[in-house]
Ligand SMILES: NC(=O)C1=CN([C@@H]2O[C@H](COP(=O)(O)OP(=O)(O)OC[C@H]3O[C@@H](n4cnc5c(N)ncnc54)[C@H](OP(=O)(O)O)[C@@H]3O)[C@@H](O)[C@H]2O)C=CC1
């Protein structure tokens with residue numbers, strides 16, 4: 499996909515943070531497979547062995563590397579603290595930022611957003627196109643089924659740190675935007691716990707190597723509707739992040755979402 503602000507002829511030169519992590523590796527491998535994308539900078543918290551032939555530097559050198567290599571976009575999948583620091587580094591160096599990191603506190607999101615005054619910043623909790631479609635379907639279904647109970651279940655691999663997932667929180671925001679009667683997120687239930695009408699149940703499962711699943715259940719008294727997305731592998735997220743990077747390069751400073759890339763008119 500290309501509707502990029504940058505030149506259509508030149509290679510897209512990206513920087514990758516968290517290059518030794520599951521997603522950082524996937525982004526570097528997806529970039530190696532994609533014509534017209536070059537990894538100009540790859541850093542990890544501490545330097546690691548090369549990934550797909552790309553040398554991985556110490557993240558402490560990021561500021562200098564951004565200044566010397568001047569990449570078109572930085573793609574970040576790390577953790578909230580580092581994402582905030584890398585957003586500041588991008589603002590200082592004038593490098594656009596795509597971040598898929600999740601688990602932010604509100605104040606940390608504000609810090610990342612502050613960088614968007616200086617450079618374009620695109621933040622998305624999920625870069626799978628199917629999840630963008632799921633979110634649109636959930637908004638439509640929740641609006642069309644007033645009074646129905648809504649419960650969300652997400653399942654991820656046993657090494658995921660944040661719970662519930664960033665995608666789950668985005669879907670919950672969607673539901674609450676169209677169903678003002680649902681205003682209480684209940685994380686699991688135990689003991690004497692009858693359901694109150696304003697609840698949205700949230701269930702986070704951590705097991706094995708599950709890439710990522712999100713299921714939304716809408717239930718009335720005599721019918722149920724289940725909407726489910728399953729990611730087959732992390733390549734789907736990496737591909738979406740590269741699409742976002744190509745779209746973001748050369749744009750004006752601002753705060754963008756994956757919905758802008760997909761022209762969905764939303765902020766997925
Ligand atoms: N938006 C999306 O589509 C997707 C988002 N994600 C999100 O991406 C993030 C990363 O996921 P994943 O790759 O599985 O995680 P990993 O744990 O495999 O990798 C995390 C990477 O971030 C680095 N890192 C973590 N904390 C810090 C820190 N405080 N300072 C510097 N570097 C740090 C790690 O460095 P080190 O090696 O030194 O520990 C590692 O390189 C998560 O927030 C996850 O939820 C994941 C998949 C898809």
Ligand SMILES: O=C(O)C1=N[C@H](C(=O)O)C[C@H](O)C1
Pocket residue numbers: 600623624654655658659662663664665666709710711
């Ligand atoms: O950590 C993961 O793995 C994933 N994190 C994202 C999230 O928190 O929503 C996206 C995806 O589900 C995989």
